[in-house]
Amino acid sequence: MNLLIRKFYYGDIPEEKGGGSYYQTEQDTTTWPLWEVFIRSKQGLDHKHVGSLHAADAQMAIENARDVYTRRMEGVSIWVVESKHITASNPEEAGELYEPAADKVYRHPTFYQLPDEVNYM
Amino acid sequence: MPVQDFEQLFQQKIDAEVKIEPKDWMPDAYRKTNIRQISQHAHSEIVGMLPEGNWITRAPSLKRKAILLAKVQDEAGHGLYLYSAAETLGMSRDEMINDLHSGKAKYSSIFNYPTLTWADIGAIGWLVDGAAIMNQVMLCRTSYGPYARAMVRICKEESFHQRQGFESLLVLSKGTPEQKAMCQDAINRWWWPALMMFGPKDSESTNSDQSMKWKIKRKSNDELRQNFVDMIAEQVKVLGMTLPDPALKWNEERKHYDFGEINWEEFWNVVKGNGPCNKQRLEARRKAHENGRWVREAAMAHAAKLAERRKQEAA
Numbered sequence: 495m496n497l498l499i500r501k502f503y504y505g506d507i508p509e510e511k512g513g514g515s516y517y518q519t520e521q522d523t524t525t526w527p528l529w530e531v532f533i534r535s536k537q538g539l540d541h542k543h544v545g546s547l548h549a550a551d552a553q554m555a556i557e558n559a560r561d562v563y564t565r566r567m568e569g570v571s572i573w574v575v576e577s578k579h580i581t582a583s584n585p586e587e588a589g590e591l592y593e594p595a596a597d598k599v600y601r602h603p604t605f606y607q608l609p610d611e612v613n614y615m
Numbered sequence: 616m617p618v619q620d621f622e623q624l625f626q627q628k629i630d631a632e633v634k635i636e637p638k639d640w641m642p643d644a645y646r647k648t649n650i651r652q653i654s655q656h657a658h659s660e661i662v663g664m665l666p667e668g669n670w671i672t673r674a675p676s677l678k679r680k681a682i683l684l685a686k687v688q689d690e691a692g693h694g695l696y697l698y699s700a701a702e703t704l705g706m707s708r709d710e711m712i713n714d715l716h717s718g719k720a721k722y723s724s725i726f727n728y729p730t731l732t733w734a735d736i737g738a739i740g741w742l743v744d745g746a747a748i749m750n751q752v753m754l755c756r757t758s759y760g761p762y763a764r765a766m767v768r769i770c771k772e773e774s775f776h777q778r779q780g781f782e783s784l785l786v787l788s789k790g791t792p793e794q795k796a797m798c799q800d801a802i803n804r805w806w807w808p809a810l811m812m813f814g815p816k817d818s819e820s821t822n823s824d825q826s827m828k829w830k831i832k833r834k835s836n837d838e839l840r841q842n843f844v845d846m847i848a849e850q851v852k853v854l855g856m857t858l859p860d861p862a863l864k865w866n867e868e869r870k871h872y873d874f875g876e877i878n879w880e881e882f883w884n885v886v887k888g889n890g891p892c893n894k895q896r897l898e899a900r901r902k903a904h905e906n907g908r909w910v911r912e913a914a915m916a917h918a919a920k921l922a923e924r925r926k927q928e929a930a
């Protein structure tokens with residue numbers, strides 16, 4: 495494919511000063527899938543999402559995650575999961591989704607007024 | 616709901632300092648600006664490895680070699696954090712890489728300058744990473760969640776970059792007359808390009824207003840540049856060196872340093888691709904990508920074969 499490329503200037507560089515050039519592009523026949531990376535920073539804590547990366551398979555994803563996300567001993571355990579396997583809630587439905595919890599103040603300890611003698615309870 | 620209402624709600628969230636996350640509704644232009652800025656930033660980290668990589672094999676001691684290797688490896692990591700942040704906005708990694716290699720996407724012009732002596736490596740850490748840090752500290756509070764989180768990680772790692780650079784210059788500044796001269800020469804060559812890293816003047820910068828309103832950016836180019844000058848003008852005294860600007864002078868009234876005019880013609884020239892190393896940098900990136908193609912393909916083939924074997928063993 496031979497494309498005319500108009501140059502776009504990024505950040506704060508105004509675009510109207512752009513020029514153009516030709517570049518022969520070649521598509522990769524394979525793209526490594528995307529993986530989400532979760533890291534336990536120390537024994538006793540939860541795994542926490544830290545970002546994502548590309549890798550051919552799970553083993554490579556773990557090795558890459560070691561290099562990308564734990565160069566300064568930030569982790570003692572790594573989970574990887576292919577991004578396509580994650581199902582996320584829809585932010586536009588957040589209202590309805592969380593509404594059932596909104597009117598149940600009695601689920602909180604502060605709802606209960608107790609006499610001073612037992613207030614440490 | 617009409618689009619205007621969505622836009623209003625969006626702006627209210629921004630004003631209330633609520634971060635925007637990948638699946639949230641956002642104006643098209645917000646998405647585009649972020650893709651552009653984050654991918655440009657990622658490209659800068661990646662291309663930025665080239666001028667320093669040039670000195671890894673020639674660093675003067677094993678200690679300096681190990682430090683430089685660790686720094687360059689960090690920059691690769693920064694590029695990867697940022698590419699994955701940009702991907703959450705719907706642009707694929709391949710498209711971004713392709714835009715870099717075609718010349719459509721930009722990276723910071725600073726990396727189009729050559730690293731001529733060992734002192735350049737110190738000057739880059741101190742001045743170039745120093746300038747980048749000013750920008751990056753601001754971006755830790757940017758409104759797009761994945762970008763802000765990537766920046767927090769990056770900032771934690773950056774301060775080592777600036778400190779090792781300054782320390783390396785400090786050693787030269789106490790060395791032989793030749794070493795001192797090399798130190799001053801590197802500062803002279805990197806000072807102005809480092810100032811250019813903050814971009815055009817506010818009065819020339821067309822995208823700034825909207826970026827400020829959306830809190831993608833939180834400080835103007837001129838503000839950041841002034842902060843940088845104020846910081847470096849003090850630090851250079853510790854080195855016993857000078858900055859190559861006769862107009863540099865403390866202004867008691869403004870409580871800031873005044874400084875001379877940037878050569879904007881040079882700035883635009885380098886942006887347009889006519890800097891000393893533009894061609895060389897892009898060619899190095901394209902070559903690395905093309906030479907790596909068989910590795911990417913082989914890794915996929917190997918992964919498929921392993922998966923197939925596991926399926927057969929299970930059956």
Ligand SMILES: [Fe+2]
Nearest residue numbers: 660689690693
């Ligand atoms: Fe970096």
Ligand SMILES: [Fe+2]
Nearest residue numbers: 690744773776
């Ligand atoms: Fe850096």
